[in-house]
Amino acid sequence: MSRAQAAKHRAENEIEFSRIVAFSDGVFAIAITLLVLNLGVPEHVRSDDLWPVLWDQRQDLFAYAISFAVIGRFWVVHHRFFGEVTGFDSRLIALNLFYLAWIVLIPFSSQVLGDHAGDEEAVILYAGNLVGVVLSGVLLFVDAQRAGLTRTTSEEARQGHRRAVQIAAVFLVSIPVAFVDPHLATWCWIALFFIPVAGRLGRNKQA
Numbered sequence: 423m424s425r426a427q428a429a430k431h432r433a434e435n436e437i438e439f440s441r442i443v444a445f446s447d448g449v450f451a452i453a454i455t456l457l458v459l460n461l462g463v464p465e466h467v468r469s470d471d472l473w474p475v476l477w478d479q480r481q482d483l484f485a486y487a488i489s490f491a492v493i494g495r496f497w498v499v500h501h502r503f504f505g506e507v508t509g510f511d512s513r514l515i516a517l518n519l520f521y522l523a524w525i526v527l528i529p530f531s532s533q534v535l536g537d538h539a540g541d542e543e544a545v546i547l548y549a550g551n552l553v554g555v556v557l558s559g560v561l562l563f564v565d566a567q568r569a570g571l572t573r574t575t576s577e578e579a580r581q582g583h584r585r586a587v588q589i590a591a592v593f594l595v596s597i598p599v600a601f602v603d604p605h606l607a608t609w610c611w612i613a614l615f616f617i618p619v620a621g622r623l624g625r626n627k628q629a
Contacts, residue, residue: 424569424570425511425513425569425570425571426509426569426570426571428511429509429510429511429514429569429571430509430510430511431508431509432507432508432509432510435510439507439510442504442510442515442518443504446500446504446518446522447497447501449522449525449526450493450496450497450500450525452526453493453525453526453528453529454489454490454493454494454497456529457486457489457490457493457528457529457532458486459529460482460485460486460529460532460533460536461479461482461483461486481535481536481537481539482536482537483536484536484539484608485532485533485535485536485539485548486532486536488532488608488611488614489528489529489532491614491615492528492552492555492614493525493528496525496555496559499559499582500521500559503562503563503566503572503574506572506573506574507566507571507572507573508571508572508573509570509571510571511569511571513565513569514562514565514566514569514571517558517561517562517565518562520558520561520562521555521558521559521561521562523558524551524554524555524558525555527551527554528551528552528555531547531548531550531551532548534547534548535547535548535608539604539605539608540604540605541604542600542601542604542607544604545596545597545600545604545607545608546597546600549593549594549596549597549600549607550593550597552589552590552593553590553593553594556586556589556590556593557586557590559586560583560586560587563579563582563583564579564583567579589614592610592611592613592614593611595610596608596610596611
């Protein structure tokens, strides 16, 4: 018996399936909310000193902006994935938990990056965290595709894998750059915002 046949069908187990999705959404919501806890202004700061204090927070704000964008993007991909899932089993749940474990780590690595942006260790930790998210997500999606637990077509899966590889490549490239200049490595991540644009331009040319 194949995994697809042995798995629980979504239509017949909608409550249990909804609990999996609700739990996942809750993890994303908590992770993205925890990012703001890394920001703060000391008490009793005079108005004349507020702008310098805020300027000193620029690395934390940069880490917040990048992390908010990537977590938001990961949630959108995860949301679309579960929208196509037709069945689930213990293996799918375990891989989803493994993926979420990397998501939950982002607020911590983001805080380290904000506090120690000039240190190569902080940049490598953050980049490694995001690579872990991407690769565990690919593992989750590929496993569901091969097991026949999703309606996603092979072409759609290939496109998703291609985007995932591009995102992972950006963070992987930033790791050796961090050994040379940690600040320059963080600016490599700006390329993440151009990947969706490049993808749309490529599809328009093909059309």
